[in-house]
Amino acid sequence: MRPYAGLVQARPYHHGHLRETLLEAALEAIRESGPGGWSLRDLARRAGVSHAAPAHHFGxxxxxxxxxxxxxxxxxxxxxxxxxxxxxxxxxxxxxxxxxxxxxxxxxxxxxxxxxxxxxxxxxxxxxxxxxxxxxxxxxxxxxxxxxxxxxxxxxxxxxxxxxxxxxxxxxxxxxxxxxxxxxxxxxxxxxxxxxxxxxxxxx
Amino acid sequence: MRPYAGLVQARPYHHGHLRETLLEAALEAIRESGPGGWSLRDLARRAGVSHAAPAHHFGxxxxxxxxxxxxxxxxxxxxxxxxxxxxxxxxxxxxxxxxxxxxxxxxxxxxxxxxxxxxxxxxxxxxxxxxxxxxxxxxxxxxxxxxxxxxxxxxxxxxxxxxxxxxxxxxxxxxxxxxxxxxxxxxxxxxxxxxxxxxxxxxx
DNA sequence: CCGTGAACTTGTCAATGGCAAGATGCGACC
DNA sequence: GGTCGCATCTTGCCATTGACAAGTTCACGG
Structure with missing residues (x-):
């Protein structure tokens, strides 16, 4: 009933400081390709979370x-x-x-x-x-x-x-x-x- | 063998001044939503051409x-x-x-x-x-x-x-x-x- | 233990960019 | 007139994206 609880996993289900991680990743992405050259899915991948997770923190x-x-x-x-x-x-x-x-x-x-x-x-x-x-x-x-x-x-x-x-x-x-x-x-x-x-x- | 030639059509196959039309449409789109708030497909639609036509003129x-x-x-x-x-x-x-x-x-x-x-x-x-x-x-x-x-x-x-x-x-x-x-x-x-x-x- | 809510995951769909093959039509040449 | 080449378009496909919604996890409080 709890697939996460039973697996050997690299990190817990909850990231713990995803908001800060996303902000940092965004700053890095902006430095690389401006405010427009990346997507929220890019950031999610950089942060190691699923594609819709950033939407929870920032909409x-x-x-x-x-x-x-x-x-x-x-x-x-x-x-x-x-x-x-x-x-x-x-x-x-x-x-x-x-x-x-x-x-x-x-x-x-x-x-x-x-x-x-x-x-x-x-x-x-x-x-x-x-x-x-x-x-x-x-x-x-x-x-x-x-x-x-x-x-x-x-x-x-x-x-x-x-x-x-x-x-x-x-x-x-x-x-x-x-x-x-x-x-x-x-x-x-x-x-x-x-x-x-x-x-x-x-x-x- | 010439579907265009046989149809009653609003305009000829070739637009005739598509490059200028696209530039004008782009200026209008930028005024509305900046350089980033629209797509080339938007412009193609405004110009009444197919989605890939702008690529010929501008890449x-x-x-x-x-x-x-x-x-x-x-x-x-x-x-x-x-x-x-x-x-x-x-x-x-x-x-x-x-x-x-x-x-x-x-x-x-x-x-x-x-x-x-x-x-x-x-x-x-x-x-x-x-x-x-x-x-x-x-x-x-x-x-x-x-x-x-x-x-x-x-x-x-x-x-x-x-x-x-x-x-x-x-x-x-x-x-x-x-x-x-x-x-x-x-x-x-x-x-x-x-x-x-x-x-x-x-x-x- | 159960319910709640924050924080996530998974899945779906329409729109987009990029690419390539196909279609149109005009002018030059034979 | 017929053919060819080229500029200019159309259609179709695919991977990626944003947006949305349903589902899952987990910590905390009662």
Whole structure:
């Protein structure tokens, strides 16, 4: 009546930590072939369980990717907070954004992809909000110190720059002359934010 | 011996402009559900042909998306060139980049996605190079006019900013306070590139 | 011991990508 | 006119996938 109980088996019926195993397998799969180059059945095979087991934990692939994105935003939030506390510099917060994107490529590839995610997921929404607060928080000083400074547009300029840099870096679209240290590159590029135009240069 | 010739039929056996029809259908499908939310069989059905017909023109979905990306780079190249000729302003070239991304969303969503494309496609490589030349071209003046200006990092700062802004805009990640005119938003944000830091502001 | 519920397995079906053989029709050539 | 080659399609097959549902296992509480 209990075929599992009577067999010599490699592992018990219950995996025990399948959710974590699937998340890890998904991160690996994303690193190998992006968010789209694998199936839930692939993951199930990697985890050594039957093809429908992942559905219990995440519902479907969208649910799995949403969990990964939420983890990603939490990690990003912590990285930004740490950079702010260590340096008090919004530029170093920007560098930390790029650094996080590069070191957590699989998470980052998913986090800003609404087509892949459940936008109404409460954990995702909360994690996103927390990281946005960290991003914009370093701009509140600017608004307080100089009423002529537009915090909204300044913050979006900074975010756009680091987000664009990370995205272009990860997709291999930047010239190799930029080098292979993303944080050094981010610092060199961020220097041009809030810097004067070159002498004699039209453009503004 | 000729079943087609003897039937009353809605159209001839040969579609006549199936390649263009498929490209149009793909752009529409991307607008509806991104590059991943549809199949080649979907497209074949939209075009009124059999499921395997698209394979003749593009090989597979990757080939189709590669053709779309190449068209996208060509369109972007033209838009950047037009902005440069009209204004002589690298900032307006940046605004044109954002404007193109928003008005050609389907193309843009594909263009910087190496996971979806054939990187070794000659037409794609040529179109990418042409648009990169237009992007960086407006920075050559800077290097010539001020030897202290680093054209590489300055150009990447500008590109990262507009690319990040377009990407965040298209994925619905920017605050609604930014408004709904992408070019106005781009101008407001680009003002912070090469602008002095606010008075009394730490951060550099 | 029994019932419940979480965590799994097995099975089925429609849709898909990939591949290959078959069909259509036009132009060039004899 | 007939034939051939080729571009452009259609049909058919098969392995894989997502989605769904029924079935099984096992730990815990009453």
């Amino acid at each position: 479907d692939k969208r649910g799995l990717l949403t969990a990964i994105a939420a983890d990603g935003f939490r990690g990003l939030s912590e990285a930004l907070e740490a950079a702010w506390r260590a340096s008090g510099s919004f530029l170093e917060v920007g560098v930390a954004y790029v650094g996080f994107a590069i070191t957590h490529r699989a998470h980052f590839e998913v986090m800003y992809r609404p087509d892949l995610l459940r936008r109404d997921d409460p954990a995702l929404a909360a994690a996103r909000q927390a990281s946005a607060n960290r991003l914009y928080g370093s701009m509140q000083d600017a608004a307080a110190a100089d009423p002529a400074f537009d915090a909204l547009h300044g913050a979006i300029a900074a975010w756009s720059l680091v987000h664009g840099l990370a995205t272009l870096w990860l997709s291999g679209n930047l010239p190799s002359a930029l080098g292979d240290d993303p944080e050094a590159a981010a610092r060199a590029v961020l220097r041009y934010l809030f810097q004067p135009l070159p002498k004699g240069w039209r453009g503004a | 597979d979905k990757r080939g189709l998306l590669t053709a779309i990306a190449a068209d996208g780079f060509r369109g972007l190249s033209e838009a950047l060139e037009a902005a440069w000729r009209a204004s002589g302003s690298f900032l307006e070239v940046g605004v044109a980049y954002v404007g193109f991304a928003i008005t050609h969303r389907a193309h843009f969503e594909v263009m910087y996605r190496p996971d979806l494309l054939r990187r070794d496609d000659p037409a794609l490589a040529a179109a990418r190079q042409a648009s990169a030349n237009r992007l960086y071209g407006s920075m050559q003046d800077a290097a010539a006019a001020d030897p202290a200006f680093d054209a590489l990092h300055g150009a990447i700062a500008a590109w990262s900013l507009v690319h990040g802004l377009a990407t965040l805009w298209l994925s619905g990640n920017l605050p609604s306070a930014l408004g709904d005119d992408p070019e106005a938003a781009a101008r407001a944000v680009l003002r912070y590139l090469f602008q002095p830091l606010p008075k009394g502001w730490r951060g550099a």
